[in-house]
Amino acid sequence: MTDHNNPSQIEPLIDVTPLTKALEQFAIDRDWTQFHSPKNLVMALTGEVGELTEIFQWMTEAQSLAASTSPDTSQAVKDELADVLLYLVRLASVLGVDLNDAVQQKLQKNAEKYPANKAKGSSKKYTEL
Numbered sequence: 001m002t003d004h005n006n007p008s009q010i011e012p013l014i015d016v017t018p019l020t021k022a023l024e025q026f027a028i029d030r031d032w033t034q035f036h037s038p039k040n041l042v043m044a045l046t047g048e049v050g051e052l053t054e055i056f057q058w059m060t061e062a063q064s065l066a067a068s069t070s071p072d073t074s075q076a077v078k079d080e081l082a083d084v085l086l087y088l089v090r091l092a093s094v095l096g097v098d099l100n101d102a103v104q105q106k107l108q109k110n111a112e113k114y115p116a117n118k119a120k121g122s123s124k125k126y127t128e129l
Contacts, residue, residue: 012100013107020093023086036094045087052080 027033055076056064067073092099113126122129 010104013103014100016089016092016099019086019089023090024093027090036090038091038095041087041091041094045084045091048080048083048087052077052084055080 024033027036055073056067059067063070068077089099091097092102114129118129119126
């Protein structure tokens with residue numbers, strides 16, 4: 001039986017273990033681990049988020065909703081989302097952060113900060129609910 005009050009016993013929401021291993025091997029094969037300091041990885045991640053942002057920069061709301069299926073932008077969206085994920089997973093690995101544990105803890109914190117009965121349909125910050 002899963003104890004939902006104990007994060008270590010909650011069923012995993014994500015498992016990036018195979019990707020973490022693949023990224024580590026990719027870096028080792030190219031002798032890039034020397035460049036994968038947290039500082040460098042955060043800067044690279046920020047750059048990739050910027051490239052993703054650039055795709056959406058001048059879109060209307062409707063265009064942004066269709067960005068992943070539009071022939072003009074779908075591949076770029078997929079590529080940049082993948083780049084963001086790759087750098088995020090590599091950064092977590094280098095820092096020794098268990099992303100599944102971090103995600104589960106953050107979801108719990110958000111549920112406490114934004115109770116559904118107060119936050120439903122509202123874009124207000126938790127301090128304003």
